[in-house]
Amino acid sequence: MTQILQPKEFEKAIKIIKQGGLVAFPTETVYGLGADARNQEALDKIFAVKKRSLNNPLHLNISDVNLVNEFVEKIPATVQKVMDIFWPGPLTIILPLKKGTLPDIITGSLSAVGFRMPQNEIALALIRSVGIMVGPSANISGNFSPTRVEHVLADLDGKIDAVLDDGESLGGIESTILDVSTFTQPKILRSGAITREMLEEFFPNLQVIKNKKHYMPNVSIIIINSQKQDWSDAIAWAKRKRKRIGLLTDKKIIEKFANHVHATYVLTENNDINLAVKRLFAGLRKLDKIKQSLDVVFVQSFDGEGLTLAYRNCLLKAAGS
Numbered sequence: 001m002t003q004i005l006q007p008k009e010f011e012k013a014i015k016i017i018k019q020g021g022l023v024a025f026p027t028e029t030v031y032g033l034g035a036d037a038r039n040q041e042a043l044d045k046i047f048a049v050k051k052r053s054l055n056n057p058l059h060l061n062i063s064d065v066n067l068v069n070e071f072v073e074k075i076p077a078t079v080q081k082v083m084d085i086f087w088p089g090p091l092t093i094i095l096p097l098k099k100g101t102l103p104d105i106i107t108g109s110l111s112a113v114g115f116r117m118p119q120n121e122i123a124l125a126l127i128r129s130v131g132i133m134v135g136p137s138a139n140i141s142g143n144f145s146p147t148r149v150e151h152v153l154a155d156l157d158g159k160i161d162a163v164l165d166d167g168e169s170l171g172g173i174e175s176t177i178l179d180v181s182t183f184t185q186p187k188i189l190r191s192g193a194i195t196r197e198m199l200e201e202f203f204p205n206l207q208v209i210k211n212k213k214h215y216m217p218n219v220s221i222i223i224i225n226s227q228k229q230d231w232s233d234a235i236a237w238a239k240r241k242r243k244r245i246g247l248l249t250d251k252k253i254i255e256k257f258a259n260h261v262h263a264t265y266v267l268t269e270n271n272d273i274n275l276a277v278k279r280l281f282a283g284l285r286k287l288d289k290i291k292q293s294l295d296v297v298f299v300q301s302f303d304g305e306g307l308t309l310a311y312r313n314c315l316l317k318a319a320g321s
């Protein structure tokens with residue numbers, strides 16, 4: 001059984017992690033799976049319970065910027081500035097690893113290592129006590145990242161020691177990953193709430209890499225852009241094909257078409273992108289359930305840059321395109 005701990009019980013969580021256990025914990029993006037980064041057995045367990053491939057590296061969670069110096073030879077002034085401005089916050093930064101300072105299992109034998117300082121008091125208190133903590137998203141690899149305790153339990157109940165409950169994650173999608181391990185070509189490996197525009201000020205030649213890894217939803221996802229496509233046409237098409245339809249979209253559209261579909265999830269209201277980002281994974285998880293036996297889920301997309309771009313990237317990953 002996995003214990004559900006309340007925030008005031010975080011001392012218990014610290015004890016479990018220090019003894020080599022695994023505790024899911026809240027961050028401002030999605031729930032993470034915390035373990036002591038210096039405990040080999042705990043690291044092995046992380047890969048086992050997540051069914052994570054051994055060549056997929058783990059980043060380090062830290063609560064003190066100075067800790068980076070233990071693992072990195074030299075931090076360039078621009079990167080230091082970016083850390084000072086955006087940490088704590090939803091930005092993971094990848095830097096060249098100082099040889100011999102971390103076990104290969106953390107870095108997947110790469111010569112670079114990622115750092116993250118989450119903006120969540122419970123997470124920071126936990127990390128401060130553990131020292132350096134690994135904390136990948138608390139889901140089985142390939143599933144959507146968890147934004148609620150129930151999602152963590154759906155994937156990992158009985159396989160991890162505890163989960164610290166801090167309600168629904170504020171952000172909803174994973175942190176932006178900035179790779180500055182080759183200083184000459186900074187890259188965004190994953191788009192999140194810290195946008196390309198925010199980072200371009202510091203790295204004018206910033207590259208955005210298209211993510212080739214996909215989530216594995218159980219139904220086909222079709223992306224609808226209201227500005228360019230028509231919901232009535234899409235639903236009429238799916239009905240003609242006798243498909244069981246799910247809708248993940250704005251409240252107004254759901255109210256209009258609820259009688260024509262089999263399952264709905266209110267993604268947002270008044271097309272509020274922040275709300276859509278926050279609810280996306282919860283909605284996809286809900287409508288992804290095999291037991292709903294849907295054939296197709298129509299999900300709303302939005303035009304624009306910044307956070308909207310991060311949202312679209314998550315959606316494209318879900319749609320497998």
Ligand code: TXA
Pocket residue numbers: 027029030031032033056057058059090092094107110112113114116118135136137138173174175176177189
């Ligand atoms: O918002 C987040 O970042 C969440 C919360 C829980 O902190 N964490 C998260 O961790 O999404 P994870 O492990 O599920 O995703 C981190 C990604 C992985 O896909 C991994 O491949 C990449 O970061 N990564 C980590 N270290 C890396 C490295 N040295 N080089 C390249 N990619 C790296």
Ligand code: MG
Pocket residue numbers: 136137145
């Ligand atoms: Mg993950």
